Amino acid sequence: MLFSLFLFAACEEVINVNLTEAEPMNVIDASITENSPCIVLLTRSQGFYNNESYERISDAKVELFDEYGNSDVLAESNKDKGLYFSQMIGTVGFTYTLKVTSGNNVYEAKATIPQAIPIDSVYIYRVKIGNEDIYSPCVAFQDPPEEDNYYYTTLYVNGNPMSSIYLDNDEYRNGLKVENILFFDKEDNNDEELKAGDKLRIDMQTLDKGMYTFYNSLRSVAAGGGTNPLTNITGGALGCFKAYNAYWVDYTVSEEDVSAK
Numbered sequence: 001m002l003f004s005l006f007l008f009a010a011c012e013e014v015i016n017v018n019l020t021e022a023e024p025m026n027v028i029d030a031s032i033t034e035n036s037p038c039i040v041l042l043t044r045s046q047g048f049y050n051n052e053s054y055e056r057i058s059d060a061k062v063e064l065f066d067e068y069g070n071s072d073v074l075a076e077s078n079k080d081k082g083l084y085f086s087q088m089i090g091t092v093g094f095t096y097t098l099k100v101t102s103g104n105n106v107y108e109a110k111a112t113i114p115q116a117i118p119i120d121s122v123y124i125y126r127v128k129i130g131n132e133d134i135y136s137p138c139v140a141f142q143d144p145p146e147e148d149n150y151y152y153t154t155l156y157v158n159g160n161p162m163s164s165i166y167l168d169n170d171e172y173r174n175g176l177k178v179e180n181i182l183f184f185d186k187e188d189n190n191d192e193e194l195k196a197g198d199k200l201r202i203d204m205q206t207l208d209k210g211m212y213t214f215y216n217s218l219r220s221v222a223a224g225g226g227t228n229p230l231t232n233i234t235g236g237a238l239g240c241f242k243a244y245n246a247y248w249v250d251y252t253v254s255e256e257d258v259s260a261k
Helices: 002-010 209-222
Strands: 026-033 037-044 061-066 071-073 083-089 095-102 105-112 119-129 132-142 150-157 166-169 177-181 199-207 238-252
Touching: 026 095, 026 105, 037 061, 037 095, 061 083, 071 083, 095 238, 105 209, 105 238, 119 199, 119 238, 132 199, 150 209, 166 209, 199 209, 209 238
Parallel strands: 026 238
Antiparallel strands: 026 037, 037 083, 061 071, 061 095, 095 105, 119 132, 132 177, 150 166, 150 199, 199 238
């Protein structure tokens, strides 16, 4: 074994992988939430080694329809090409249809805005691993009964967003009191554990099923999957139409939270 390790170490070389260039595709990044307009960003995908800014898609026709026959043509920003805004404001429980026409291409997607789920309480959860104490935030909330719910939570420490993704659903916990531990990775926080005085912001989004599926498949791709994330957009575009709602809380870590017990 030692000989093999020496052999591999002695044979190290830089390998340039020749990635096949795929044809650029249109990318739709669209979202709508309660009491806010629909925002749509249209871009073109590019090669892995291309470090230039993404090409924006301008002069597209972007339309939004609700289930009651109301419609709106989104206006493109004068200062930020490829970015479109609706005058229609999102309402909880409404299902919206997004239609994007760019050249000869037509794309459509549907999404329903879920209700926001309030966070009842936050506490710091301690896990003891050997002689080390690992502290992580935990959020407690009541999952609504008789409906499927999907959750996406982001954590900020002293104003800085952590890169860990917390994605969950209410399978096996429908209608129950839920306690979600946001397992803390200190590498997200400049290799520092949580400490007394740290100011946390926890943003818990409830998602439409289409966006949950997209995020879930995106996580699979990041883990080594070889396909594009699953989208709720028809017509061959990448991206997703996200309908969501959000509830957030602020919390300051106390000495008591991180003291050994």
